[in-house]
Each structure stands twice: as structure tokens, then as C-alpha cells.
Amino acid sequence: MDRKQFNGLNMLKATKKASTTLALSLFPFSFLLAQEDTDFLRSMGKMYVVVAVLAAIFIGIVIYLVYLDRKLTKLEDQIKNHE
Amino acid sequence: MKYWWKALGVLIILYILLVGMLTPLKTGILEASPANLHTGQEATLTVKGYNSNFTLEKEKLRAWLKMDSTRAIAATRIDVVDDREVKLTFPIPAYLPVDQPVKDFTLLIDSPADGASVLPGGLVVTQDSIDTTKGDLLWVNADISQLHEKQAFTFPYRNILYETIRNTYYHVPMWMAMFIILTAGVVFSIRFLWKANPDDDRKAMALTNVGLFLGILGIVTGAIWAKYTWGKFWSWDVKQNMTAIALLIYGAYFVLRGSFEDPEKKARISAVFNIFAYASLVPLLYIIPKLTDSLHPGAGGNIAFGSQDLDNTMKLVFRPAIIGWTLIGLWIAEIILRTARLRERLLED
Numbered sequence: 001m002d003r004k005q006f007n008g009l010n011m012l013k014a015t016k017k018a019s020t021t022l023a024l025s026l027f028p029f030s031f032l033l034a035q036e037d038t039d040f041l042r043s044m045g046k047m048y049v050v051v052a053v054l055a056a057i058f059i060g061i062v063i064y065l066v067y068l069d070r071k072l073t074k075l076e077d078q079i080k081n082h083e
Numbered sequence: 084m085k086y087w088w089k090a091l092g093v094l095i096i097l098y099i100l101l102v103g104m105l106t107p108l109k110t111g112i113l114e115a116s117p118a119n120l121h122t123g124q125e126a127t128l129t130v131k132g133y134n135s136n137f138t139l140e141k142e143k144l145r146a147w148l149k150m151d152s153t154r155a156i157a158a159t160r161i162d163v164v165d166d167r168e169v170k171l172t173f174p175i176p177a178y179l180p181v182d183q184p185v186k187d188f189t190l191l192i193d194s195p196a197d198g199a200s201v202l203p204g205g206l207v208v209t210q211d212s213i214d215t216t217k218g219d220l221l222w223v224n225a226d227i228s229q230l231h232e233k234q235a236f237t238f239p240y241r242n243i244l245y246e247t248i249r250n251t252y253y254h255v256p257m258w259m260a261m262f263i264i265l266t267a268g269v270v271f272s273i274r275f276l277w278k279a280n281p282d283d284d285r286k287a288m289a290l291t292n293v294g295l296f297l298g299i300l301g302i303v304t305g306a307i308w309a310k311y312t313w314g315k316f317w318s319w320d321v322k323q324n325m326t327a328i329a330l331l332i333y334g335a336y337f338v339l340r341g342s343f344e345d346p347e348k349k350a351r352i353s354a355v356f357n358i359f360a361y362a363s364l365v366p367l368l369y370i371i372p373k374l375t376d377s378l379h380p381g382a383g384g385n386i387a388f389g390s391q392d393l394d395n396t397m398k399l400v401f402r403p404a405i406i407g408w409t410l411i412g413l414w415i416a417e418i419i420l421r422t423a424r425l426r427e428r429l430l431e432d
Contacts (some may be wrong), residue, residue, distance in 0.1 A: 041311060045108070045133060045245035049311045053253050053304045054100075060300045068418060075426055082429060 092410025099404045103252040106396070109233065110135045110197035111240030112205070115171075115190050120208045123177035127160075130169050130190065132200070133240060137163045139196035146171045147227055148206065149189040154180070157225030175208060180218035185209050191227065198233035200240065239394055243312055250308045251397060252404045257301035258368070260408035264416065265294035265333075269361040272354040284350035285427070287357060288340065289419035293412045295333045302326055313378050322372040322379035329367040332360045 041048040113131040120126045130146075137144065146158035146169075160172035169192070179186055190202040238248055268290035275283035305323070306316040317323060339356055343349035372379060393401060 046311055047246040049247045049308065050104070050249045050253070052307050053250050056303050056307055057253060057300055060296070060303065064296055064415070068415070068422070072422055075422060075429070078426075079429055082432065 088410055089414045092407055092414060095403050095407030096411060099252050099400050099407055103249050103400050103404075106400075107235075107237050108134055108246060108248070109237045109240040110194070110200045111242070112190060112192060112200050112202035113242075115202055115205055118206055120173075120175055120188075120206060122175055122179060122208060122210045124175050126173050126175050128171045128173070128190070128206075130171055130192070130202075132167050132169065132192075132197075133245070134197075135194070135200070136166050136196045137169045137194065138166050140194065143195045144169070145193045147191045147225055148173050149191055149227070150179075150181070150186060153224075154222065155191070155225045155227055156223070176218065176221040176223075178212075178214045178218035178221055179208065179210050180215055180222050182213050182215050183210075184213060193230050195231050196233075197231075199230040202242070205242075236396055238397055247308060247312060248397075250304065251393070252400050254301060254304040254308055256401065256404040256408045257297050257304065259405040260412050261294045261297035261301060262364075263405075263409050264290050264297065264412045265361060265364065268294055269357055272357040272361075275350060275354045281346070281350060281427070282424070284354060285420055285423045287354065289416040289423060291333065291336060291357060292419055293416040295330065295337070296415070297408065297412055298326070298330045298333065302330060309378075318378060320379060321375050321377045322368075325367040325371050329364055332363055332367075336360055 041052060111133040113133045115128045115130045117126075117128070141161075141163040144161050144163065146161060147155040148158075149155045156173050156175070158171045158173055160170075162170040162172075164170060171190075171192075186208050187204045188206045188208060189204055190206055191199060192201075193199045241248055268287045271283045271287035271290065274280070275287060302323070305326075309318060309320075309323070310316045313320070336353060336356055340349055340353050343352065369381075372381075
């Protein structure tokens with residue numbers, strides 16, 4: 001197995017692991033979101049809505065970073081093959 | 084230091100996170116029950132306060148039921164239960180000096196410790212029979228004067244919004260930063276068409292990419308905020324729909340770039356497309372939502388936050404937030420640009 005394939009396989013595994021972790025960590029949120037009026041996000045003057053917005057921004061930045069990281073990895077591989 | 088602006092961006096984000104999250108809200112009235120009152124009744128309201136300190140200087144607490152800008156009923160009895168709850172008794176006259184069967188009242192509480200707080204239009208008084216002359220005779224007008232104002236660094240209290248007013252620093256500046264960055268992007272697209280320097284096209288691409296990213300963050304944060312203030316993540320509101328269309332147009336910019344083999348053709352056509360996309364941005368985001376009814380502040384039938392709700396303390400966080408998100412966006416754009424330059428050099432070799 002050459003290095004490039006190995007990297008790709010690792011990446012796939014890491015992505016799978018990350019997405020499973022993300023889904024599991026978001027699971028408690030999903031049923032909180034489903035409740036009306038007395039739910040957690042509406043408690044404390046809807047403070048947790050702000051927390052959810054900040055979490056969304058953070059997750060967005062992380063996804064963007066992963067996307068940029070993968071583009072850069074592809075380019076590095078191209079440079080390596082070129083040499 | 085060459086990268087001072089990146090450090091500045093990080094510091095500003097840190098500042099808006101700390102000050103934006105830690106500053107308390109002003110005192111407000113969460114609810115008053117019962118909300119339906121009748122004429123000729125000695126009404127006792129149970130009022131729940133938000134961030135209130137009713138027990139502080141409770142003998143100086145005052146309360147009114149305001150009918151309009153000149154007429155009000157004063158509370159005859161004020162029983163403080165605790166810091167967050169107070170019972171108010173109002174003598175409602177047998178007839179009101181208005182010819183409406185149902186009249187809405189605004190509850191106003193003044194406290195030397197917390198300042199004045201209002202529950203706008205939260206209470207209705209039903210008249211069993213209407214007689215405005217008797218109403219005028221029976222009316223004892225209470226004078227509302229010498230209201231207190233709390234001197235503290237606080238954000239405004241607004242019903243329905245409550246603490247989510249802080250999203251003003253995390254949702255709205257995304258769009259402002261997106262606008263600034265997309266404007267920079269279109270400037271480079273125009274410059275490319277003028278000077279045909281391939282690096283201008285790369286700059287336009289990098290900036291537009293970040294602009295689209297900020298727009299997606301804006302629409303996602305907006306949907307979360309909407310769920311807890313408008314009721315649904317997506318209300319098919321004109322503002323939401325038009326921003327989604329604007330983002331799809333910008334998404335098409337990248338689909339277009341991916342569909343050309345010839346780099347020169349790709350750069351030229353995408354520069355022209357970017358100008359059209361940018362030209363559609365202002366009508367989609369600002370003009371069309373202003374023309375029809377929208378739930379969104381600043382759109383049709385709804386004043387912007389800026390004119391009324393964005394007070395001076397909020398501006399101290401909101402304005403740096405625009406600069407902060409823009410700088411972070413420029414940082415990411417710079418990384419995309421450098422990656423694109425490396426790829427270009429690889430292709431040249």
C-alpha cells in the first residue's frame with residue numbers, strides 16, 4: 001500500500017469517526033429541539049439559543065477548515081507526485 | 084508585525100464573545116396574570132419580573148396600567164413576594180372613557196433599584212357596557228412622572244427576544260462581513276476584466292468563497308434564532324427565501340468555475356458572472372424584503388433593530404463584531420488564495 005492510499009484510507013476512517021461522534025453528541029439536542037414551550041433552549045430567558053448559535057458557528061468553521069485541509073492535502077499529494 | 088490584523092480579528096472575536104455573553108439584560112416584565120380584566124373590578128395581578136430586584140427599596144416601588152400616552156391607573160396596593168414576583172392591585176373603574184368593548188393596557192413598573200420596565204400591550208380590559216361620559220367622570224388619572232433609569236452597562240430587555248438579543252453580535256455581523264468581503268471580491272473580478280491579471284481572478288475566487296461561507300453561517304444562525312422567536316426554523320419568510328436565492332446564485336459561481344477546462348475562459352466568464360451575482364445581492368437581500376411583509380427586522384412593515392433597539396451599549400459590541408468577522412474572513416480568504424497560487428505554480432512547472 002503506498003502512502004497516498006494509506007492517507008486516503010485514514011482520512012475516510014477519521015471522517016467516519018468524526019461524523020459518528022458529531023451525530024452522537026448532537027443526539028441529546030435533537031430531542032430537546034422537538035419539545036415546545038418548556039424545553040431546555042427556552043429556559044433562562046432563551047439563553048441557550050445564543051449558545052446554540054455559537055455552537056453552529058463553531059461547527060461551521062470546523063467543517064470549513066476540514067474542507068480547506070482536504071484541498072491542501074490533495075495539492076500536497078500532487079506536488080509529491082510531481083517530484 | 085506583518086500579521087497584526089489576524090491577531091486583531093481574534094482579539095475582537097474574543098471581546099465580542101466575552102462582553103456579548105456576560106453583560107446582563109435590563110430588568111423587564113416576563114408576564115402578568117390574569118391577562119384578561121373586567122371593568123368594575125379590583126384586579127390583583129401577579130407579575131413576574133426578569134432580572135428584577137423587587138425587594139430592594141420595595142416601599143418606593145410604583146406601578147401603573149397605561150391606557151394611552153396621557154391616561155393611566157395607579158396601583159393601590161403593591162405586595163412584593165420576592166425579587167422576581169410582585170402582586171399589584173388596580174381599581175378598574177366601572178366604565179372606561181373609550182368606546183371600545185376591549186381595550187389593551189400597558190403595565191409599567193418603576194423601581195429605584197431597577198429603573199422603569201414595561202409589558203407593552205400585555206393586558207386587556209373588557210367593558211360589559213360602554214358609556215364614555217360615565218367613563219370620563221369615573222376616571223381618576225394617575226400622573227406618571229420621575230421614572231427611574233438604571234445606570235449600568237446592560238443590554239435592552241425585549242419580550243419574545245429575551246437573551247437572544249445577543250445574537251445581534253453573532254448573526255447580523257455575518258451578513259455585514261459577507262457584504263464587505265463579497266464587495267472586495269467583485270472589485271477584483273472587475274479588475275481582472277480590466278487588467279487580465281490571473282491573480283485578480285484568484286483573489287476574487289478566494290473572497291467569494293469566504294463570502295458564501297459567511298452567508299451560510301448567517302442563514303443557519305438566522306434559522307436557529309427564528310425557531311425560538313418566530314416559531315419555525317424556516318417560515319418561508321421573504322427575507323429567508325431571498326437570502327437563500329442569493330446564496331444559490333453564489334453557489335452557482337463555484338459550479339461554473341468547476342465546469343471550465345481552459346483557465347483563461349474560466350476566469351473571464353466567472354468574473355462576468357460574479358458581477359451579475361453581486362448586482363443581484365442588494366435587491367435580493369434588502370430591496371425585495373422591504374417591499375413586502377416580513378417577520379425580519381428591517382424588512383417590510385418591520386423596523387430595523389438599528390433605529391430603536393440597538394442602543395449605545397449594543398453598538399459597542401455590534402460594530403467591532405462586524406470588523407472582527409470581516410478580519411477572520413479575510414484571514415481564511417488569504418489561506419485559500421495562497422493554496423490557489425501554489426496550485427497555479429504547480430501547473431506552470
